[in-house]
Amino acid sequence: MASNRRDFIKKTTSAALGVTLFGGVNSLSAKSYNNIIGSNDRINVAIAGLGRRLNAFKAPIASKQSNVNLLYLCDVMESQRLKALKDFGQYIDYAPKLENDIRNVLEDKNVDVLINATPDHWHTPGSIMAMKAGKHVYVEKPCSHNMYENEQLVNASKHFNKIVQMGNQQRSSGHTIEIITEIHNGVIGKPYKAVAFYNNGRGRVPLQQKASVPQGLDWDLWQGPAPRRDYTSETWNYNWHWYGWDYGTAEAGNNGTHELDVARWALEVNFPQQVYVEAEKRHFLEDGWEMYDDMEATFKFADNKVIKWDGKSRNKYGTYGDGRGVIIYGTEGSVFIDRGKYMLYDRRGKLVKEYNSSSNEAGTALGGGGDMSTRHVQNLFETIRGKAKLTAPIDDASKSMAMVHYANIAYRINRGFDVDDKTGIMYNRDAMKLWTREYAPGWDPKF
Numbered sequence: 001m002a003s004n005r006r007d008f009i010k011k012t013t014s015a016a017l018g019v020t021l022f023g024g025v026n027s028l029s030a031k032s033y034n035n036i037i038g039s040n041d042r043i044n045v046a047i048a049g050l051g052r053r054l055n056a057f058k059a060p061i062a063s064k065q066s067n068v069n070l071l072y073l074c075d076v077m078e079s080q081r082l083k084a085l086k087d088f089g090q091y092i093d094y095a096p097k098l099e100n101d102i103r104n105v106l107e108d109k110n111v112d113v114l115i116n117a118t119p120d121h122w123h124t125p126g127s128i129m130a131m132k133a134g135k136h137v138y139v140e141k142p143c144s145h146n147m148y149e150n151e152q153l154v155n156a157s158k159h160f161n162k163i164v165q166m167g168n169q170q171r172s173s174g175h176t177i178e179i180i181t182e183i184h185n186g187v188i189g190k191p192y193k194a195v196a197f198y199n200n201g202r203g204r205v206p207l208q209q210k211a212s213v214p215q216g217l218d219w220d221l222w223q224g225p226a227p228r229r230d231y232t233s234e235t236w237n238y239n240w241h242w243y244g245w246d247y248g249t250a251e252a253g254n255n256g257t258h259e260l261d262v263a264r265w266a267l268e269v270n271f272p273q274q275v276y277v278e279a280e281k282r283h284f285l286e287d288g289w290e291m292y293d294d295m296e297a298t299f300k301f302a303d304n305k306v307i308k309w310d311g312k313s314r315n316k317y318g319t320y321g322d323g324r325g326v327i328i329y330g331t332e333g334s335v336f337i338d339r340g341k342y343m344l345y346d347r348r349g350k351l352v353k354e355y356n357s358s359s360n361e362a363g364t365a366l367g368g369g370g371d372m373s374t375r376h377v378q379n380l381f382e383t384i385r386g387k388a389k390l391t392a393p394i395d396d397a398s399k400s401m402a403m404v405h406y407a408n409i410a411y412r413i414n415r416g417f418d419v420d421d422k423t424g425i426m427y428n429r430d431a432m433k434l435w436t437r438e439y440a441p442g443w444d445p446k447f
Contacts, residue, residue, distance in 0.1 A: 041385050044110050046072035046135075048102045048126060049117035050084040052238070053140055056169075056369035057115055060377035062091035068113075068381060070096040072105045077236070078216030100218055102126055106133040113384070115377070116140060117167075119240055120254075121247045124149035125225045125445040131160040132447060138380050140167040142253040143397060145225075147405050147424065148436035150398045152445050157394050159447065165380040165390055166397035168261045170339060172376040175357040179335055179342040180266050187344065188330030191267050193306045196259035198251070198324045201316035205242050207288040208232035225443035234288070242289045245412075245437075250291045251313045252404045255324065261392075261400035262326045262337060263307045270399050271421040272299035272307075277410035283314040297407040302421060309407060339372065399424075409434045 045068050047057055061070050073084045073096050081098045088096065099105050106114070106129055114130035116123055116139040124144045127137045137157075143166045144150040157164040170176050183191055211233035213219045219231050226246045234243075241248040248254065264270075279295035293313040300306055310319065320327065325338030333352070336343040339361045344353040362368030382388035402424050409431050410416055417428035426432055439445075 041067060043068045043381055043384060044071045044112045045069065045115060046074060046105045046108075046111045046113070047084075047115045047117060048072075048074040048105065049119070049122070049140075050075040050077075050080040051117065053117045053167075053368065054084055054087065056167075056373035057117070057377060058088065058091050059369070059374045060381075061088075063374070063378070066378055066381055069094075071108065071111055072097050072099050074099045074102050074105050076100060076218040076222045077214075101221060102129070106130055106135065109134070111135055113138065113380070119222075119247055120249050121145050121226050122224050124153045125443060127153060127164065128156045128445045128447055131156050131162045131164070134160075134162075136163040136380070136384055138165050138167065138377060139394075141257040141401075142249050142404055143394060143401050144405075145249060146435065146437050147402065147426075149445060150401055150405065151424075152447070154395050154398050156445075156447050163380065163383055163390065164394035165376070165383075166392050166394055166401070167373075167376065168258055168392050168397055168400065169361065169372040169376040170258055170262055171265070171391040172379055173339065173357070173359065173361070173372045175342055175355050175359070176262065176337055179337060179344065179355070180262075182344075183266050183328060183330070183335060184268065187333065188328065188335060189332030189347075191328050191330040192304060193308070193329040194263035194267055195308045195310060195320070195327045195329075196256065196263040197310040197320050197326070198255045198259060199310075199312040199316050199319065200255075200314070200323065202293070202314045204284045205239055205288040206234045208234060208243060223440065225439050225445065227438050227440055239288070242291065244290045245408075249404060250295075250408055250411075251293070251311050252295060252297070252309065252407045253401075256309055256311050256407070257400060257404055259324060259326050260307065260309060260403045261397065263328070264400050264403065266326065266328045266335075266337075267301070267305050267307065269301040269305055269307070271402060271424045272301050272406065272419050273421045274298075274300040274416065274418050275406040275410050276416035277407055279407075279411040292411055295407065295411065297403075297410070299403055299406070307403070309403075 050073055060066050061068055073081055075081050114135045114137050116126050116137060118126055120142055123139050127139045130137050144153055210230055213231045217236055222236055241254055276298045279292035281292055282294045295311045297309040322338050328335045332347050334345045340359050341356045346352050359371055361370030361372040379388055379391050383390045413430040417426050417431050419426055
């Protein structure tokens with residue numbers, strides 16, 4: 001057990017330090033010295049999913065402050081494993097193990113934390129598998145593929161008593177925390193409405209065509225919980241986001257999760273009471289994109305509070321002056337927040353305060369990472385050690401995730417619906433048919 005390993009390390013650290021004092025620090029390599037100092041609370045980490053989000057984890061893992069050891073780099077594509085190993089070689093002076101199958105990683109009792117950066121359909125199943133194996137979890141957004149998984153993930157964290165952080169990294173943004181605290185303290189009076197937005201200029205997506213499985217790809221394991229089908233070109237490498245609902249959660253899940261979370265945080269609301277959506281595919285009508293690329297969603301909450309989502313995947317017009325962000329309206333003023341700044345206005349629209357942070361967190365570009373992601377991952381590490389409190393605990397983050405699922409469901413059934421704001425249940429039979437999904441045999445994330 002990991003706890004037994006730590007107990008052993010605690011007992012042997014003093015003896016090891018004694019040897020060091022007699023032999024001198026210079027008699028040990030830097031790696032050996034680091035393996036002694038602070039090893040009693042060192043956290044062993046595995047990363048599953050080595051795609052575009054990998055950059056987000058290099059800094060928090062390499063940082064001495066984090067005091068972690070990267071044990072595994074896991075991905076179902078051989079080329080991604082090799083590339084990740086080479087990339088991490090610039091940040092750490094040891095070589096983590098490479099693994100194809102996440103199940104083999106989770107069998108290792110030395111692993112304390114799984115960073116789950118796999119595609120959307122793997123987020124909840126992989127995270128629950130990790131908790132069953134005794135691991136804490138950092139799960140990238142969206143934390144779930146559907147409402148059933150949302151519920152299962154929260155219940156699993158409680159059942160297995162594991163710490164689970166979702167990758168909505170703006171919760172660890174200093175300037176965002178500052179202004180939302182001011183909003184909660186009344187700086188704009190009573191906040192009653194938020195507009196969350198994202199716009200991008202994504203281009204054409206190739207039509208899917210049957211193709212040979214790319215060399216080095218474990219296609220069966222990539223599909224994992226999803227129903228089995230033959231491989232089609234362009235699927236495994238990012239475009240799975242737009243190829244139907246077996247794998248992705250559309251743009252609302254891909255990016256809207258972040259802004260909707262900030263909006264809900266600012267308004268201090270939980271589940272909505274009503275959901276309305278207008279969404280359609282409006283660009284490159286003959287290409288391979290299979291769901292909406294333009295969406296406006298409205299979520300009505302108790303106490304007459306409203307959140308609107310304006311997501312434009314393939315029209316980059318800056319409706320709100322930036323590529324992504326949130327505007328919060330209150331009875332005495334308004335606030336604009338994005339990943340780099342906030343601007344506070346009074347009720348007459350006069351700029352009262354502007355704060356530009358030094359944040360380097362990525363915006364609408366593919367991949368990403370930056371100081372917010374670094375702090376967010378480190379927040380998980382420090383919470384595990386009992387030195388911090390999670391900034392995005394899964395029981396709260398899942399409520400932001402529910403908004404994504406409601407929007408997608410309303411689009412799919414072409415109808416709005418009411419929601420029980422205590423339980424999250426949708427008052428619509430067609431909507432409830434999409435509460436869960438079809439799983440490959442043996443892959444249902446129940447526990």
